[in-house]
Each structure stands twice: as structure tokens, then as C-alpha cells.
Amino acid sequence: EIVLTQSPATLSLSPGERATLSCRASQSVSSYLAWYQQKPGQAPRLLIYDASNRATGIPARFSGSGSGTDFTLTISSLEPEDFALYYCQQRSNWRTFGQGTKVETK
């Protein structure tokens, strides 16, 4: 099983600041990695797929990078609606998720 480790567990930032979230895989997943946003009581929302491709309707402030075992989700300037939980997910070997990073208001 491929284990995805996300860091930090919690990121405390203010609106307008830049958020950088990390996801590390226990073995290479090539570029087969996605990022999701989840708000309380809601289903996950696909943000980024194949490491760097924005999903339909996702604002340009969200960007993804990386390949192999190290990946990053960057939110260039946090909007109030971006404070949420973020998960990475790989599809290289079955499908597994990271444990999540919470982006909270400082």
C-alpha cells in the first residue's frame, strides 16, 4: 500500500497569505496525484489532478506541482472560502489518501 503523508497537519494563516501544503508518498506515484478540498458537512471537491492540472472551475490561485514522491499544493492568496481541509490522493497503486491538512484562520 502506498502511504501518503501530508504536512503540516494544521496551517494557521490569514486571508491574503500564501499557503503551501506538502504531500509525500512512500514510493513513487509518478504524476498520479490529486488534491481535494473538503469543508465541514460537505463532500470532497477535486482541485488538482495529475499533480498539476486544475479541475474544471477551480480558480487559478490553486496550483499543484511535483512528481515521484514529493508534491505541493499552493494557494497563492487565501480567500475566506479557502479555509478548509485538504487531502492528497494517489492512483498509481489502487487509491489512497493522505491524512489531511487543515488550513485555519490565524
Place this chain on the structure above:
Amino acid sequence: EVQLVESGGGLVQPGGSQRLSCAASGFTFSTYWMSWVRQAPGKGLEWVANINPAGSTKNYVDSVKGRFTISRDNAKNSLYLQMNSLRVEDTAVYYCTREYWGFGDYWGLGTLVTVSS
């Protein structure tokens, strides 16, 4: 507009069975892989099972193999999850999701399954 609507959740005793359904609309259901993903209360996400467009290939996470069966009816635009021998640790919100190259691009609102005596 793509819509996925789950139903069939509820309270079930350990060892019991439950069948979840997902009604799909707004896209050509018969051409997509479909999946079930679950989330235990206050916990992270776990991909449970998926099925190919024809219904001939099914994959499961190890923890549910032999107990859960995923199926679909393309004529009814519906996805199912038959869950048998349920355990307390199967308690979760179960989401139906459409797969896009192995990722979930559309999700339902979920249905809660509680396994408890």
C-alpha cells in the same frame, strides 16, 4: 449538470447487511468508472471499491474484500454497494463518486451508515 444521489444508509447491527444505491444523472453513466469512498466520523477518506463501465472489473480495498460487493445497472444509471458482515469499524459516510482517470471528479452528498448494537 452532473448529479450523484446516494441512499440506503441507516443503523444496522454488527454482522448485518445494508445495500447502498447511487442515482446518477447529467452524464453518460455507462462510459465511466464509478466508485465508493467512505469517511468515518471525524476521520479521513478511504477508497472502498470501484467498477468499470461494463461492470466486469471490480476492485476493493483489502478491509472489505469478501464482505462488500459493488455493482451497477447502466440501464437505470445506478451504482450499488452491497455490504455484508458489517463491523463497527464500517461506520462512515459513504460517498458515490465518478472517476476521472482514477480521481473523483464528482461526488454525491453521501449517506451515513452506522453499525452499532
